[in-house]
Amino acid sequence: MLADRQAHTGLLAPAAGLGVAAGLAAAIKPGAAISLTAICLVVIVATRISPQALVIGAIAYLPFEGFAASHVHGPALPWIRYGPEAVLAVVGLTVLIGGVGRIGRHMRWMLLAIIATLIVWGLSAVSNGVDPTTYLLGVRAEFRYLPLLLIMGLSAHPLRDARTLGRVVVAVAGIQAAIAAAELIGGAAVRTLFAQHYSVNVGGITVAHSTAVKLTSITGTMRTYNELSALLVLGLAVLVAAGPRRLGIPPRLGVALALLMAAMVVASGSREGTLAVGIVLAVAARTRLRIPVLRIVAVAAVLTAVALPWIVVAPTQGHRSAAVTTRVRDKWTQLLSPATWSGQYNAKNFRLYLSATEIRRVAREAPAFGFGTGSIVDPRTIGNRSNPLLEFVAGRLALERGFVYDGNWSLLLMETGFLGLACVLGLLAVMIAAGRWLADVHWIGQWLIMASLVVIELGFFAPILQQHAVSAVFWAFTGTALAICGEWQGRRRPATPA
Numbered sequence: 001m002l003a004d005r006q007a008h009t010g011l012l013a014p015a016a017g018l019g020v021a022a023g024l025a026a027a028i029k030p031g032a033a034i035s036l037t038a039i040c041l042v043v044i045v046a047t048r049i050s051p052q053a054l055v056i057g058a059i060a061y062l063p064f065e066g067f068a069a070s071h072v073h074g075p076a077l078p079w080i081r082y083g084p085e086a087v088l089a090v091v092g093l094t095v096l097i098g099g100v101g102r103i104g105r106h107m108r109w110m111l112l113a114i115i116a117t118l119i120v121w122g123l124s125a126v127s128n129g130v131d132p133t134t135y136l137l138g139v140r141a142e143f144r145y146l147p148l149l150l151i152m153g154l155s156a157h158p159l160r161d162a163r164t165l166g167r168v169v170v171a172v173a174g175i176q177a178a179i180a181a182a183e184l185i186g187g188a189a190v191r192t193l194f195a196q197h198y199s200v201n202v203g204g205i206t207v208a209h210s211t212a213v214k215l216t217s218i219t220g221t222m223r224t225y226n227e228l229s230a231l232l233v234l235g236l237a238v239l240v241a242a243g244p245r246r247l248g249i250p251p252r253l254g255v256a257l258a259l260l261m262a263a264m265v266v267a268s269g270s271r272e273g274t275l276a277v278g279i280v281l282a283v284a285a286r287t288r289l290r291i292p293v294l295r296i297v298a299v300a301a302v303l304t305a306v307a308l309p310w311i312v313v314a315p316t317q318g319h320r321s322a323a324v325t326t327r328v329r330d331k332w333t334q335l336l337s338p339a340t341w342s343g344q345y346n347a348k349n350f351r352l353y354l355s356a357t358e359i360r361r362v363a364r365e366a367p368a369f370g371f372g373t374g375s376i377v378d379p380r381t382i383g384n385r386s387n388p389l390l391e392f393v394a395g396r397l398a399l400e401r402g403f404v405y406d407g408n409w410s411l412l413l414m415e416t417g418f419l420g421l422a423c424v425l426g427l428l429a430v431m432i433a434a435g436r437w438l439a440d441v442h443w444i445g446q447w448l449i450m451a452s453l454v455v456i457e458l459g460f461f462a463p464i465l466q467q468h469a470v471s472a473v474f475w476a477f478t479g480t481a482l483a484i485c486g487e488w489q490g491r492r493r494p495a496t497p498a
Contacts, residue, residue, distance in 0.1 A: 092147025138374025173235020
């Protein structure tokens, strides 16, 4: 206790110095004052709480990051947008340096897979003559919250962290589901209150922006309805894998939250999210009840194909005031139309047309390493005309219409080739293997299997690894699961999961 008090007292001098400097800077340049004040607060907070508490706090904040950025202007905006990411990166590096001796077998495999991925991505950048800063931007875009894996993976109390993390994710997902329900009932007037609208400019280049163009979908405080549905699915997976009692949540409340989350995923119109809910329930049915899920899915697919001529309904003309049920029905009806799967330019499924074109182009011109790590996500490549999407019609249309980030796997395929994409899928395979090993020991193993399969599925339709809140939850839980693997390594497994 005395040592803690002395440590806290030792912070008064640097904090006071930074405060005086911030006060002097305020008279000269307000932006510098805000920066120094933010640094002062970070120094105080980061030294008073554990790294794992920082991670949990960040996860509670990130779903509301866009909402906060929309109401902050001027020099403080970059801090709102990039501050948590920078702090967690520094803390993650510090934890890794101090905890090398605690790295377990499963964490070693994960780190080796990450290093292999970075090496292959580096070869992609070198072989294409990509600028080193562009390479770093490409790595950051996909792995910005990878430090959470290190912080949680080297925790001394992973079992406690898993329970706390699960409760926070369920709470955040529940709040987002409640906001989505309010948007569903209140319409555009309520959606306007939570819609994101901000732009971050550095050196005359817009490096981050979010503006709600249409208010016809429920998004919570997230940028898109797909991002909202992804977060809700991860929260639902926590409730399904752990059960409310293990998290200290009243059973009735847990069931109500699970139903609300699933209902809001469907109501958002996210077909990908609805399929992800099915994946979560299928994994639970297979691992807990030993139900032959694959056989059931195969039979259902055959029956759907046979009944297709009778169940196809002509879609109605969409309108902003159309009922939610009508819009959701039309979205699903589109999937039953053969034209949707034609892969042609004039079809409604532009994502398939773009992906098919990208796959053919990579296979023909740069199969191994693609066109260079970061060559698409770096906004400077559009100005200097080095962006590979500018070289073909589908790519130029994607840039004009904002469809560049419609799929994580096609984007990585363009940038890093088949080898780079295989490395990322290998990472997810390591996670699934760790989840299977841990599923009989702790509920987080089952969650890791669910989340990895959900990420693979959603990666075809959205930049799932680039979404801040979703990525942070995924990496934090993965690190916690690997830490628990280290806890149980060499021990006798319990009869029932913890």
